[in-house]
Amino acid sequence: MPQIAVDAMSGDSGPRTVLLALAGLVKDYPDVQFHLVGDEATLRRELQRSRLRDTEQVQIRHASQVVGMDEAPSQALRGKRDSSMHVAIGLLREGQVDAVVSAGNTGALMALGKVFLRTIPGIDRPAIAAFLPTRKGRVLALDLGANVDCHPEHLLQFAVMGSILFAQVTGTQRPRVGLLNIGSEEIKGNELVKAASALLRQSHLNFIGNVEGSQIYQDGCDVLVCDGFVGNVFLKTSEGLAAMVRQELRASYTQGLYGRMAYLINRPILQKLRRRLDSRQYNGATLLGLNGIIIKSHGNADRLAFARAVEVAIAEARHRLTLEIAKVVQDDLAQVIRNSA
């Protein structure tokens, strides 16, 4: 049965939100064991209050400190050895759990992950990867912000890892790998993507070439590769535009009697659209490339969003993702280097 460590203290929402999320999940995942990491007294009190009072599926692991959202990774590493984040990742390293979920500070989470778990041999830098909805399916985009200055080799490594994750989670053979670029022609792009494109063409991956921003949501590819700066701009621009559309819909449908009546008649359609535009539905990014599964939740995740992140952790734990990557990565990269030689 999958063992999931949940950092119950980090993030903006606190343990109560985490417990509300788990309250729904224990029913849907009766075979999963959850390890709540944080201040024991606080968690006991919250647990007594919650519907999880009597379940065997939730255990408490004590941790006396919490890493602040703006705390420097170095401080989180050295200064707070008994933080909930620290203890949760420690459980992962010792093999007591199969995955960790945290809504804490990304920099600290990544730093702790690197120090405790190390990166998979052949991978220089872990990337942040997340599934996003498209017109017909979904796309796995990486890196979404861990590496703002990349070399071409890093983008190749992201592509290899992303292909494995996508294939594992969706069951797709040879997922289509696209390189986020500003035109479809090969000559397009900045120095980084031109060089990365050459490496990707020589890899065994199912590389379909450049993908423009406008094609991503039209099923342009399965795995979208970019550096962490561009990926973060892509992700946050999408969230911002989606939020604007939702705000404008809300405004239109709450203006006056006509709007409110129209809303009643359209509720099903509008709710479907709102769900599609709701970034909470896609919460849960993987710190991909570490010897262990760490899922990063939005810092301000509510119960619904946090539950999605935990579900990502459960899915990846079931697929033993890290082992898969470790197995495949080295042959892949070795081959690419042979080909490019």
Add this chain to the structure above:
Amino acid sequence: MPQIAVDAMSGDSGPRTVLLALAGLVKDYPDVQFHLVGDEATLRRELQRSRLRDTEQVQIRHASQVVGMDEAPSQALRGKRDSSMHVAIGLLREGQVDAVVSAGNTGALMALGKVFLRTIPGIDRPAIAAFLPTRKGRVLALDLGANVDCHPEHLLQFAVMGSILFAQVTGTQRPRVGLLNIGSEEIKGNELVKAASALLRQSHLNFIGNVEGSQIYQDGCDVLVCDGFVGNVFLKTSEGLAAMVRQELRASYTQGLYGRMAYLINRPILQKLRRRLDSRQYNGATLLGLNGIIIKSHGNADRLAFARAVEVAIAEARHRLTLEIAKVVQDDLAQVIRNSA
């Protein structure tokens, strides 16, 4: 009276679309003179067919060639000296017109602009700038694709030019300049934006710091500065997501009797939303930094979109934008360099 040269041959849609666009504009802008540039016989024939037959506001300027959409800039420069793009920009250089509008190949348009008009003293590279809608107003974003590998000084120059254009067109004093970045804290970002941020802080501009993708559509700033690669990803991601939302709305409201009835009741609200998400409404990007006003239209612009681009040209011609920039730029940049010294 403003004189506008319209490249009637370039782009995917052809002269008929251009004339349909102008047919609406001559009424709204009775004081504007339009110079249709392209093959005389073709344009005469189309003009006879159109509602513009008898107007004095439209003249034809002959050009025997057309620059292809995929043609290399070098080819457009040397190989096609009598292309409609060439002739139109020639009219601009000779001062016979105040602005040029073309739906042609961006690379060729920029190359011809640089060679014929040169860049404004103090500006190393022209940028592509366009206004986009936000929750409460609009944002001028640049560079949207002309310069994929930038130095910090280029981003500073974009900020200076963008501030002038925004102030001119909107009448806003000291527009808020934001640097597109992946976090609001100063330490965030890649090497380029960190260095650019330092220059912007020392400039006289109303620099408000980093703006994240999620804040752009929430009125995060008036002028959004980024390199051409990131800007193009930002722009096309927005267009792609907006298109997906429109497609899903259309799908919901054409499915079954319920959907179609719901649509009838909601038409006003939905049409308003669709207009907001309609990139044609924001067509017309400025090649900013040249000694002359050149407006680039989407290659596949329809009559509505092309008309918007022409309106951008008219507005900038009225404001004598280029002269303004030339006046201000050098003092601005000189001051920045003094400050940073």
